[in-house]
Structure formats: C-alpha cells, structure tokens
Amino acid sequence: MDSxxxxxxxxxxxxxxxxxxxxxxxxxGLGVTIWIAALSVALSxxxxxxxxxxxxxxxxAVKVVCGIYLEFMRIMPQMVLLFLAYFGITHxxxxxxxxxxxxxxxFTLWGTAEMGDLVRGALQSIPLHQYESGRxxxxxxxxIFFYIIIPQTVKRLVPLSMNLITRMIKTTSLVVxxxxxxxxxxxxxxxxANRLTIPTASIAVYGLIFFMYFIVCWPLSLAADKIEKxxxx
Amino acid sequence: MDFNFIKEVIxxxxxxxxxxxxxxxxxxxxxxxxxxxxxxxxxxxxxxxNVIVRVYTEISRxxxxxxxLFFLYFALPRLGVKLSGEQCGIIGLTFLGGSYMAExxxxxxxxxxxxxxxxxxxxxxxKIQLVRYVVLPQALSVSVPGLVANIIFxxxxxxxxxxxxxxxxxxxxxxxxxLYYKTEESLFLLVIAYFIILLPIxxxxxxxxxxxxYGQFGNS
Numbered sequence: 435m436d437s438x439x440x441x442x443x444x445x446x447x448x449x450x451x452x453x454x455x456x457x458x459x460x461x462x463g464l465g466v467t468i469w470i471a472a473l474s475v476a477l478s479x480x481x482x483x484x485x486x487x488x489x490x491x492x493x494x495a496v497k498v499v500c501g502i503y504l505e506f507m508r509i510m511p512q513m514v515l516l517f518l519a520y521f522g523i524t525h526x527x528x529x530x531x532x533x534x535x536x537x538x539x540x541f542t543l544w545g546t547a548e549m550g551d552l553v554r555g556a557l558q559s560i561p562l563h564q565y566e567s568g569r570x571x572x573x574x575x576x577x578i579f580f581y582i583i584i585p586q587t588v589k590r591l592v593p594l595s596m597n598l599i600t601r602m603i604k605t606t607s608l609v610v611x612x613x614x615x616x617x618x619x620x621x622x623x624x625x626x627a628n629r630l631t632i633p634t635a636s637i638a639v640y641g642l643i644f645f646m647y648f649i650v651c652w653p654l655s656l657a658a659d660k661i662e663k664x665x666x667x
Numbered sequence: 668m669d670f671n672f673i674k675e676v677i678x679x680x681x682x683x684x685x686x687x688x689x690x691x692x693x694x695x696x697x698x699x700x701x702x703x704x705x706x707x708x709x710x711x712x713x714x715x716x717n718v719i720v721r722v723y724t725e726i727s728r729x730x731x732x733x734x735x736l737f738f739l740y741f742a743l744p745r746l747g748v749k750l751s752g753e754q755c756g757i758i759g760l761t762f763l764g765g766s767y768m769a770e771x772x773x774x775x776x777x778x779x780x781x782x783x784x785x786x787x788x789x790x791x792x793x794k795i796q797l798v799r800y801v802v803l804p805q806a807l808s809v810s811v812p813g814l815v816a817n818i819i820f821x822x823x824x825x826x827x828x829x830x831x832x833x834x835x836x837x838x839x840x841x842x843x844x845x846l847y848y849k850t851e852e853s854l855f856l857l858v859i860a861y862f863i864i865l866l867p868i869x870x871x872x873x874x875x876x877x878x879x880x881y882g883q884f885g886n887s
Contacts, residue, residue, distance in 0.1 A: 509819075514858065514861060518854055522854050604729075608731075608733060634745040636745055640737050641742065644738055647729065651730070652729045655725070655729055
C-alpha cells in the first residue's frame with residue numbers, strides 16, 4: 435500500500451466511529467470499565483489500609499497467614515484469578531456469579547493485597563523517634579497512632595496508591611474474558627457488525643479504546659509523579 | 668479431581684510453560700535493553716530523543732497490554748502489517764516492559780548523588796571512568812529489587828497472550844475447560860504452573876532485598 439491508500443483506508447476506518455450510536459456505545463462501555471475499576475479501587479483502598487495495619491501486628495500466626503495471602507495474590511496473574519473466581523466458584527460451589535461480580539471480587543482481593551503491602555511499607559518507614567517523641571509529650575498510644583503515625587503514612591501513600599489505581603484501571607481491560615460487556619467487548623461487536631462494509635474498522639476502534647485508556651490513566655500518573663517529586667523536596 | 672486426566676494433560680501444560688517462559692524471556696531481555704537506552708537518554712537529557720522517550724514512556728505506562736496486543740494483532744494487518752501471535756507478544760511485552768525498566772533504571776541512576784560525581788571528577792576520572800566505576804556499581808545494586816519486580820510483573824502479563832492465539836498456559840486451560848469440561852483440574856494445573864514459574868523469582872527477590880538492606884544499613 436502506498437501512502438494515499440493508507441490515508442484512504444484510515445479515513446474510512448474512522449468513519450465507523452461516527453456511524454449510528456457507535457461512539458456513544460463505546461463511551462458507555464468505558465463507563466462500565468470505570469465503574470468496575472472505581473468500585474474495586476474504593477474497596478481495596480479501605481480494606482488494604484486495614485490489611486496493612488494487621489500485617490504490622492507482631493504475631494507469628496497473623497504474619498504467616500497474611501504472608502501466604504499476599505504471596506498468592508502477587509504471584510497469580512490477574513487473568514488466572516479472574517478465571518478462578520468466574521469458573522472455579524461456579525463449579526465448586528454450584529452458584530452462578532456474574533462476570534461483573536467475579537471481577538469486582540478479584541480486583542478487590544488483589545488490590546487489598548497490593549495496597550496492604552504499600553501501607554505496611556509506609557508504616558515501617560516511619561522512624562522510631564516519632565513514636566518516642568509522642569510518648570515523651572504524654573500522648574497515649576492511640577493518640578500517637580491517629581495524630582502522628584496515620585497522617586504521615588497517608589502522605590507517603592498518596593503517590594504510591596495513585597500508581598496502584600492506574601494499574602487497576604489498566605487491568606480491568608481483562609474483564610472482557612469473563613463475559614462483561616465493557617468497552618473492549620462493545621468494540622469487538624462494532625468491528626464484527628462492520629466486517630463486510632468497513633473491514634478496517636478494527637484500526638479505528640482499537641485505536642480509540644487505546645486512547646480512552648490513556649486519557650483515563652495519564653492524569654493519574656502525571657499527578658502521582660508531581661506529588662512524589664514535591665514530597666521529595 | 669480426576670487424576671488420570673491430570674496425568675494425561677500435564678505434557679500440554681509443560682509445553683505451554685516453555686512457550687510462556689520463552690516469550691517472557693525474549694520480551695524481558697528486549698525490555699531490559701530498551702529500558703537502559705531510555706534511561707540513558709533521560710538521564711543525560713539528550714535533545715529530541717528525550718522528548719520521544721518521554722512520550723513513549725507515558726503511552727506505554729498508561730495503556731493496558733491487552734489493548735496494545737489487540738491493536739498489533741487485529742488492527743495492523745488492515746494496514747498491511749501482518750504479525751504472527753508470537754511476534755505480537757514479544758513486541759507488546761517489549762513495548763510495555765521497556766518503560767517500566769526505564770523508570771527503574773532512571774530512578775536508580777538518580778540515587779547516585781552529585782557529590783559522588785564531583786568527587787569522582789576531583790580525583791581525575793574521565794566521563795567513561797566515572798560511569799564505569801562510580802555511577803553504575805551504585806545504581807545497578809539499587810535497581811535490582813525494582814528489576815526483579817518488573818520481571819515478575821512482565822511474566823504475569825504474559826497471561827493475556829492467549830488473546831492473540833498464542834498457546835500459552837491460559838490458552839491451554841481455557842481450551843481444556845471448553846473441550847472436556849474439567850474446570851477444577853484445568854484451573855488447578857494452571858495455578859500450579861504459575862506457582863512453579865513465579866514463586867522462585869518472588870522468593871529470590873525477597874532474598875535480594877534483604878541482602879541489599881544489609882549492605883546499606885548493616886541490619887535486616
């Protein structure tokens with residue numbers, strides 16, 4: 435193909451986005467993706483914070499259990515976890531759960547593990563003298579935790595958890611494999627529907643989805659970088 | 668659980684594991700090279716290239732590998748660029764991994780402070796010697812935990828290759844579930860296979876991190 439042919443192919447390809455309700459449908463699909471991501475992120479942030487605090491408890495049994503959970507969640511690819519939840523739960527317990535439910539469960543469990551690890555690291559990075567100074571001015575352990583440790587931990591966690599959120603949003607692209615009708619699935623439907631009339635539709639559709647993910651994730655990464663730089667100074 | 672079935676399909680999983688490892692290995696090596704190149708460009712702020720590398724990093728960090736693969740596999744052939752599943756996998760993994768590696772290298776290069784460079788210049792080292800004897804030894808040791816984390820991340824990401832018709836572990840498991848309806852056995856083997864690949868690397872990363880902490884602070 436020479437350049438004018440390619441240009442022609444591209445312009446017909448992108449015309450598919452403006453046919454009928456295609457663009458609006460893709461946006462709707464993006465909405466489903468974001469909704470799943472937002473719900474799992476919110477749950478993981480809260481549960482992960484608690485998990486991180488639990489991991490810091492100095493008790494052998496607690497440490498071992500948390501360690502196994504963390505290791506399992508970090509080793510298994512999210513795709514495998516999704517399959518375990520979607521097919522495994524259905525098969526073993528005989529209950530049928532929707533793809534959305536399976537993905538939210540999986541992303542929450544995974545996000546909790548990752549967030550917990552970040553919280554644990556942040557808590558451990560608070561120097562000992564912070565606790566000691568608190569005690570010296572007569573604060574109770576509870577007050578030390580809530581007024582001294584937590585605010586500093588949260589500050590350190592902001593950029594790290596923002597990066598985690600970006601990763602979680604990116605990972606939600608996998609939910610198409612457990613039958614959720616989201617942006618990728620709708621994209622595939624549009625490509626299928628125009629297979630004969632506009633065979634180049636895949637360029638425009640996948641290009642647009644690519645761009646959509648970028649637009650959602652980029653501001654988060656930028657902000658995370660900015661905050662991190664500011665905190666370092 | 669049907670153990671006869673498990674025995675029968677294990678060779679399929681072994682083959683798929685090799686495929687996952689092979690593509691993962693090639694992808695990781697290539698991302699490593701891309702990463703070093705990008706980190707060097709960003710560290711010395713080489714004009715023009717610096718901007719290109721920044722744009723590349725942002726794009727690759729903020730888009731999912733799955734969509735990158737779909738674009739390579741389903742969209743590019745329409746423009747006359749035909750790639751096999753394997754090529755797509757390697758290109759996709761390199762595209763994604765390159766930026767992650769670059770970020771790791773860059774942040775570890777930056778941990779080598781100005782005083783180190785200035786001291787090096789004071790004792791009369793030239794630029795190459797400075798890099799060879801002062802910057803690299805320190806930066807590399809700092810970058811190891813990040814590198815191992817990236818390797819684990821990239822190996823995990825290979826699980827989406829089944830989407831571009833590569834017969835990796837995920838693909839075999841999906842196939843067996845569809846063909847024989849042996850869900851439990853197939854998923855069980857899948858989990859085991861990923862454990863065998865990733866657990867040693869994960870444990871190794873713990874060990875390295877401890878050693879490094881020891882090297883830096885003298886306690887672990």
